[in-house]
Amino acid sequence: MTLHIPTLIAALTLGFLLLALQMGLSRPSWRDQPAMACWVAGNWAMVGGFLALIARAWVPLPLSVLIGNLLLCLGAGLFSQAVWVFVTEQPLPLALRWGWLAAALPILAMLDWPLSQRTSVLSLVYAACLLPAVWLVFRHRAAAERSLLMVGTGFALTVLALVCRAWHAWFHPADYQALTQPSLGQGLTFLAAFLTLMTTGWGFLLAGMERTAQRLEVLATHDGLTGCFNRSTADALLQHELQRGQRDELPVAFVLMDLDHFKHINDNHGHRAGDEALRLFAETVRSRLRASDVFCRLGGEEFGLILPATDEAGARRLAEDILQATRLIGLHGADGQPIEVAFSAGLVVAGSDSRCNADHLYRQADAALYAAKRAGRCQIALAQPASS
Numbered sequence: 355m356t357l358h359i360p361t362l363i364a365a366l367t368l369g370f371l372l373l374a375l376q377m378g379l380s381r382p383s384w385r386d387q388p389a390m391a392c393w394v395a396g397n398w399a400m401v402g403g404f405l406a407l408i409a410r411a412w413v414p415l416p417l418s419v420l421i422g423n424l425l426l427c428l429g430a431g432l433f434s435q436a437v438w439v440f441v442t443e444q445p446l447p448l449a450l451r452w453g454w455l456a457a458a459l460p461i462l463a464m465l466d467w468p469l470s471q472r473t474s475v476l477s478l479v480y481a482a483c484l485l486p487a488v489w490l491v492f493r494h495r496a497a498a499e500r501s502l503l504m505v506g507t508g509f510a511l512t513v514l515a516l517v518c519r520a521w522h523a524w525f526h527p528a529d530y531q532a533l534t535q536p537s538l539g540q541g542l543t544f545l546a547a548f549l550t551l552m553t554t555g556w557g558f559l560l561a562g563m564e565r566t567a568q569r570l571e572v573l574a575t576h577d578g579l580t581g582c583f584n585r586s587t588a589d590a591l592l593q594h595e596l597q598r599g600q601r602d603e604l605p606v607a608f609v610l611m612d613l614d615h616f617k618h619i620n621d622n623h624g625h626r627a628g629d630e631a632l633r634l635f636a637e638t639v640r641s642r643l644r645a646s647d648v649f650c651r652l653g654g655e656e657f658g659l660i661l662p663a664t665d666e667a668g669a670r671r672l673a674e675d676i677l678q679a680t681r682l683i684g685l686h687g688a689d690g691q692p693i694e695v696a697f698s699a700g701l702v703v704a705g706s707d708s709r710c711n712a713d714h715l716y717r718q719a720d721a722a723l724y725a726a727k728r729a730g731r732c733q734i735a736l737a738q739p740a741s742s
């Protein structure tokens with residue numbers, strides 16, 4: 355059995371071309387997603403590389419070898435760079451970019467080498483271009499999207515196929531007299547290397563969609579400014595925790611916090627300072643919570659804390675601690691003036707035997723908060739124990 359190499363090259367060229375066209379046509383510009391833009395560029399480099407290899411029937415062989423291999427090397431480097439940008443959200447380190455350029459230089463020196471030796475060395479060069487991406491994906495596997503793990507695995511298989519091709523070309527030079535020579539070994543390693551590389555493109559697209567879906571989910575459930583859960587998520591979580599508390603016979607505390615004289619911060623120091631106060635307050639609170647506590651922004655400068663398995667004494671201790679820490683937030687206005695940040699809070703505890711619902715608890719906490727404001731602010735008021 356042999357594999358017809360010109361047919362393989364034509365099929366792979368078409369495959370990369372279709373992928374590049376689909377990615378290019380699905381969006382006029384990937385400028386806001388540099389990783390995808392990089393992958394699309396890599397696809398075009400692959401198409402160009404294969405076309406240059408095909409063109410050896412009409413152009414001088416050294417030109418076809420030089421341009422074809424430079425473009426294939428560039429394509430592999432761009433795929434690797436796309437994964438790097440996707441995972442780290444940083445541009446590729448300069449040293450790696452120069453490293454890839456240096457990796458492509460031996461092509462110049464190999465123009466008059468026998469095809470078998472050139473194939474062997476170039477296969478290792480392509481593999482080296484992909485290795486940083488494989489290393490990066492598996493290093494970040496815990497945080498990486500599942501589809502990105504498929505990309506990393508695809509790259510690893512490509513590297514393996516390229517190493518096999520390098521080995522095969524070195525030890526079976528008779529199979530590599532010409533690129534179009536019918537040979538099972540040459541055809542299989544060629545097909546395996548470039549087919550795995552092409553299919554990682556679909557995995558990369560899926561990883562991009564997976565990340566977009568995750569970000570949309572965070573946007574739908576969280577507040578963009580502070581990173582807290584938003585109001586609708588808070589309502590659902592409070593109801594859920596109340597039901598769990600009743601089932602497990604454990605109390606659930608709810609603390610409703612409202613920043614004091616927040617309008618003054620906005621009016622005197624501007625909305626940016628107001629936003630910064632909200633962000634710093636959220637950070638201060640978050641640094642004091644247990645993993646099971648739920649922190650949410652209920653609107654404007656009003657925040658809620660849902661504390662499962664927490665009694666009144668525990669909730670009050672935590673709220674006092676947060677109040678003290680909030681007063682130590684060192685925020686300054688543009689004029690250098692210190693900005694005082696403090697809050698008033700209403701605290702309510704749903705006992706393990708109470709049957710109250712989230713609305714009821716919220717109303718009680720709100721009444722207690724109102725009492726704290728009327729009593730002079732910067733304090734925590736306790737509501738009557740919640741019951742149905």
Ligand SMILES: Nc1nc2c(ncn2[C@@H]2O[C@H](COP(=O)(O)OP(=O)(O)OP(=O)(O)O)[C@@H](O)[C@H]2O)c(=O)[nH]1
Pocket residue numbers: 579612613614615616617618620624625626627628629632653654655727731
């Ligand atoms: N900077 C900023 N301001 C906000 C945001 N959301 C709401 N606000 C402002 O927060 C202010 C709330 O003012 P008030 O409801 O009078 O509350 P307050 O000044 O804290 O008064 P007390 O609660 O009685 O102490 C309003 O000026 C809103 O415009 C936000 O996301 N960023």
